[in-house]
Each structure stands twice: as C-alpha cells, then as structure tokens.
Amino acid sequence: xxxxxxxxxxxxxxxxxxxVEVHWKTEIRTVWNPQQYTSEERELVYEVSWIEELGAWRxxxxxxxxxxx
Numbered sequence: 001x002x003x004x005x006x007x008x009x010x011x012x013x014x015x016x017x018x019x020v021e022v023h024w025k026t027e028i029r030t031v032w033n034p035q036q037y038t039s040e041e042r043e044l045v046y047e048v049s050w051i052e053e054l055g056a057w058r059x060x061x062x063x064x065x066x067x068x069x
Contacts, residue, residue, distance in 0.1 A: 021050040025059070028067060041067040 046059045
C-alpha cells in the first residue's frame with residue numbers, strides 16, 4: 001500500500017457528545033484488488049476520534065471507492 005494525497009476536514013456542527021474530538025480524514029492509496037489481481041487507486045475516508053477511555057486516537061474506515069481518473 002502506498003500513500004497519496006491526504007485531506008483532513010473538521011466538522012464542528014456534527015452531533016457528537018460534548019468533549020469528544022472527531023474529524024474525518026481522506027486518503028488516496030494504491031491497494032491490491034484480490035478479485036481482479038491488480039493494484040488500483042482508492043479513496044479511503046476515515047473517522048478519527050479521541051477515545052477518552054483509552055487515552056488515544058483511533059481511526060475507523062467509514063467508506064472507500066475506486067478513484068476515477
């Protein structure tokens with residue numbers, strides 16, 4: 001997997017509990033497609049959240065799609 005463009009957005013108006021820090025991160029990466037036996041560029045959207053109980057940031061993959069160029 002190789003890294004590409006990274007875009008970070010913060011949504012202050014979203015309905016998350018007060019004190020919870022959440023933002024979205026979009027990455028363009030080259031990944032292996034096992035069904036087609038080929039590499040392809042994909043846009044991966046992560047929710048990045050501060051988990052108070054763990055005292056750590058966690059990333060959760062929320063969506064992905066093939067990049068059309």
